[in-house]
Amino acid sequence: MSSKTIKLLAENLQKELHTLNQNSFKVHQKDLQKKNEAMLAYKKLQLLRAGKTLDNETASVLAKKYSTTELKLPAVDMSFVDHIVEKKGAHNRLDHHHLDTMIVFLSSQRVYHELLERYNPGLTASKDNHVKKTANRVGLEIPE
Template sequence: MYKNILKELRIIATKTHKLHSKSQIKKEKALLEYKKYQLLKEGKPINEITQQIENLTTGGKPSDKFEQIFKQLHNEEKAKGSNKIKEANFNNIYTFLNSQRIYQELIERYNPGLTMDQTENIEASANRVGLKVPK
């Protein structure tokens, strides 16, 4: 049961990370580009800023703190023995996480504009009526 819960949490964490990191990276990149421009204007070296921009584009990995928590919980359960009520609670947690993930996927599939930012939404709307948004 612990492995199933961890699997669901990994899937949820990965999808959430992708969704939120995309916009966060875009903001941070714009800020670093501005700082780079300011340094160029002042005639200072830009190597450090350029390196930071390259590091941003590679992205990161979602946090695995939940995995540590469940490993600790699993070790405690092994030590104490199995309890039917606790096992049923973990089964309910797994069912809830799985259902929430599937529900979110369905919401995104049938309402694609929910996860788009404003510019993507405008471009999609223009494409629907046969227009193209100027760049």
């Protein structure tokens, strides 16, 4: 195999890993936002139960403390691919096959999850959302 082929495979692998990284980052960011919103509501409730008033200053301090901080997308570590590309004898069929297999696996997993979500829309939804959609399907409404 030529070094061009190996480098092209490495670039394709990097693209797939970057896409996977972005998708999982979005999920983790949404989870963190939900957690912070729940913690903010809990802290406000604790203050009210303790008999303290929730003035604007206290509310803004709590909101600032539990606001969703901007997370930075972590970089994809490609050192293992660099090692394959740089090492002597990297142009054998086994390294080519390994890179090709990783690319196919990652892209297949990504497409599988996209199709799974598309054809089963409530699958990854929260339990409350799932119950609400199920009730709507049969013509009922969930009370607030």
